[in-house]
Amino acid sequence: MGKNPQSARKKRVDLAKKDTGTLGKAISVLDIITQTSAPLRFTDVLQRSDQPRGTLHRQISNLINEGLLAVKSDGSYALGLRLLQFASKAWADNEFRNVAAPHIQKLHEATGETVHLGVLRDIEVTYLDKIESRRNIRMVSQIGNTAPAFCTGVGKAALSVLADDELRERMKRIEFRRFTPNTLSDAAALLAEIDIIRSTGNAYDREEHETGITCVAAPILSPTDPLFAASVSVTGPAYRVTPQMLASWADIARDTASAIMQNMAIQLSPRS
């Protein structure tokens, strides 16, 4: 039959996304499931994806057979347990997290508040570790969590270590969604803050992502990899943690960050 002469050539190559072929399309299904809170059945996924029926169906089948996706009793999809297995290994083996662990523990002991270790991925920050006062058995739900970089302390601190051109490239992709009245609302405001972070060495989150939650953070950069950007933060509820208290933790947060950096450098040099 006639081929499709109207093959519009609008290659929608998102600046960020390199071509990852078939794999990328399959993983994007996982992304859809991850990013949606409501239960999704086949047609729901179909609507949200740009794949045609047949294609999507086979992709989902493959994901299920690989254990990356599962079908719930109501026919909706959930992420598969094999992902837990991979993540468990990813976390346990993560060099950076292992190096940072004792330092964030000390930071927690010094401040008595919740401490986060975050790593930047593009324009989002993923929490790699967390230490809380109350023995929080359910913490796992937090590790691996991802938040926008532009409105969190860890995120802004991490952004600040990027080279300027890289930073601007990524900022083009930020959508300044307003989470609270304090959320920064445009690129100019964010750039201004990043300037301050660069000169002072500390980032603050003043209830910008979640009302009632404030934090002070300090950036960590890799001795070798210019694209690696991370940070530590001390977080607390605004009703209890005053701006003064936050400010009083700024130094020790920076010390923690730089201790981690130094340990990473040491980690790299010796041949063992």
Add this chain to the structure above:
Amino acid sequence: MGKNPQSARKKRVDLAKKDTGTLGKAISVLDIITQTSAPLRFTDVLQRSDQPRGTLHRQISNLINEGLLAVKSDGSYALGLRLLQFASKAWADNEFRNVAAPHIQKLHEATGETVHLGVLRDIEVTYLDKIESRRNIRMVSQIGNTAPAFCTGVGKAALSVLADDELRERMKRIEFRRFTPNTLSDAAALLAEIDIIRSTGNAYDREEHETGITCVAAPILSPTDPLFAASVSVTGPAYRVTPQMLASWADIARDTASAIMQNMAIQLSPRS
């Protein structure tokens, strides 16, 4: 022209591996990384995979671009942080785990020992949740961990709920590796134990996977899905936890399991 359309009762497909095309090949790279403790560089992966150079190279590139794989400073590969993000969602949203959570908490309080929630995946068991006495901040490293089913309490309990033909099918794939002197060493021994588990309702691990670790477990089966197999267990160090103590927890472990089953059934019926 097709062959007998219906006589395909004998699925001739490779028992374990269905064809998952390009995706499967890519994921198998993640498997190689997961299953090897030593750091692997490109050629190391190449040796362990059956893909040719060029192909493997592109697969790895794609995995890296998708954030599923990362390159460490020494050129070896590590699982990527995106996996953490997926796993975080997989865990938080998991229906079964959410239903089971309060019950295993109670079981922990009643016994004072470590409690596990495990789910069977083929012939392995993945730990979906864990509650420990000591506020174990580092517990995440355990959740998502996977162990052979045939030599763990959770695993054997879970196997016992499978229908006989399904069980035998899977048992063909078990490799009876000897982890400790007590590890069951052949299919006959395992089948005998499963018979006992089916009649008594409890499985024991008598230092079969790790020397010094014992446990008692109880199977959980899904009210609807005959392929779903899980279990709860109470685990403790052999020097402190005597066989008598384990036996005294058998009932409450079974009670926990059946309470979880009932809750799952309730969870499914009402359409609020």
Add this chain to the structure above:
DNA sequence: TGAATTAATTCCATTATTTGGAACTGTGTT
């Protein structure tokens, strides 16, 4: 240091896999 060796990356004609529109099946509803 630089030649030899090994590892990593790129290339591209061939091939196999994915693609996607459409037809089909199955389930539930009035």
Add this chain to the structure above:
DNA sequence: AACACAGTTCCAAATAATGGAATTAATTCA
């Protein structure tokens, strides 16, 4: 029974993956 709708299967055409070989980069060692 007829309808509507979600899910599944099919297959020729299009495309993306393949894989052997050439190229480049990184180590090793004389």
